[in-house]
Amino acid sequence: MVNYIIRRLLLVPVLLFGVTVLIFVMISFLQPVERLALYMRDFPKNEKAIPALITKYDLDKPIYVQYWNWLVGKVDKSNGERTGGILFGNFGYSRSASQPVVELIQRRFPATLDLTLWAVAPEILVGIWLGVQAAVHHNGFIDQAARVFSIVGTSFPTFVIGLLLLMIFYAKLQWFAPGRLSDDFTRIYEGATFNHYTSLLTIDSLLNARFDMFLDAIRHMVLPILTLSYISWATFLRVTRGSMLETLRMEYVTTARAKGLPERDVIHKHAKPNAMLPVVTLAGFSVVGLLGGAVITETVFNYPGIGSASVRAATSLDVIAMLGFALFIGLILIVAVLVIDILYAFVDPRVRLS
């Protein structure tokens, strides 16, 4: 076990290095002038100053020099001031928002986290429930319906589902709305009397005892959550069903039935725990996948998270901001996958012994 964890931890620096190289390779596609945004907030007004600035920040030097500067920043020899340097938390400046990328991340990421955390439970639980039902009623009506759903479900792209949901529940029925909050509550949220404890909207509103605001936030998240989890349901259904069918054929399940246990106990106490192993891996990765799904979902629902911010940066060619977001998401995913792998080793002894 310890061995496995150590081996897995050793991989982390490799991945971290790899991601920084990957992002930097993309940065180096840019012109030196565009790369100035790594070190300077505002684009120089004076055209003639540009060549001097490029030399100042080593943007005409070999690529490894630039990579190093990008990592640790460039220290001004005269006053010892450090500019840039992702290791010091400076991801450069967004040209379109005209502020540091890290500040943008601080403002946008809580919204994405909020949405993702709320999407985890419906995504996993509904998917597993569907899969178990399909397996228990093998070849019955529920199974066939589930199978049709899993094919139709995977065929719907996120943005089509999102648009259709908006068409029905927003434009037609007016039950839910896009965005993150209604205008009235946005004013309260930004007002002076509202305490920002965690910067997660739903939790903050509860801590401030604003239940109406909490409900409003949830109301705005229902459709994005539905869109995010919908695609995974089909996958969960398929994996759970297959694994469950296999387990139900095992001899110990027959034994349990033979000794007269009620069918409910056979399924939920004996078969289900063992059938959940492959589902656990899937659950881990689908939580990770939520971050990827956020890119499209947030854009469709106009939800102000880091995903829609990346898309806006991409379409307005604000490349430094976009790559900053990508670097941040990459770092989070490396940690998340590490946690999942280690947790999985605890659950499944086969992993740590191999």
Added chain:
Amino acid sequence: MAQSVPTGDNALLNDTVSDRKIGWLERFLGPENYRILVGMMKTPASIAGFTLVLFFVLIAIFANQIIPSVGRDAYSIPRDGFKSEPQPMGTTWTRNAPKIPFWYKAVTGKDKWTHIFGTSEGQYDIFYGLIWGTRTAFYASILVTLSTLIIGVIYGSIAAYYGGIVDMIMMRVVDVLSILPGVLAALILAAIITPLIGKSTLPVMIALIAFGWMGYSRFIRADILSVRERDYVLAARVVGVKDSRILFNHILPNAIFPTLILASLAIGDVVLSFAALSFLGVGVEIGYADWGQLLSFARNWITSLNTYWYIIVWPGVTLVLFVMGWNLIGDALRDVLDPRMRGKT
């Protein structure tokens, strides 16, 4: 008392094996792959899937007969004016209308083109976009799938064949490239290279290729690792066959079939990713005949989608049917490939 018919094993063998004709196809594919092919032909799901895919193939081939191209570039959707509000279905097509094809009068009973599925924001005709977009979908997805397949197979086989440190380094590179979510990575790369090579289908395709081949290399690597240990590979090595020849002539042909299947099914996914990226607004020029592009026109009309439902429903249905065709085939294939099903067809 009638003589009992001998039912020993030998008799059974005579019946089933020696009398069964082995066609050229079975000889060519080998018994296992042939079984898969036959299994595919018998499953209703895969027949439905093949029908759907065939339907789209026909649309792509006869696009110019269904709705003749307008203007110099057939792939830029003709605009009936410049008003931004979408026009409902059945509105008469006044400007830039295509020629009347042979089927039109018989089916609709009209002499002049109308917007069959309405127009989207900026008076782009939806029907035209869908028909010609089918070509874009096939063109982009086949090219992307082929390229990712080739890159992935070559990369994965080199890693698997040499093993050791080479394998380790190469697979870590794959790990790194797989960290970022696919859509995000492709979005970024497409956004970066679009200014460099201009707006077309190319940037998105390059981005999808750059971040799409890792799955194949992992897959083929695992298969090669198992084939590599076979005796005939050892035999080839003993008689002194070159490394590259062993890899490409002896190992790959025996390991590649599952990867090929995986690739043929990925076309639906590639079309989805392609549409997603142009929906998000990178890559192609505005008004390019492409399904994702058509859907992205709807983004400014979210509050009035109950009036303008046709600007998302028709492109959405088209995209879903296309992907569903591939998914149906894939689902049937999964059943046929399931080892527990072996010998049942």
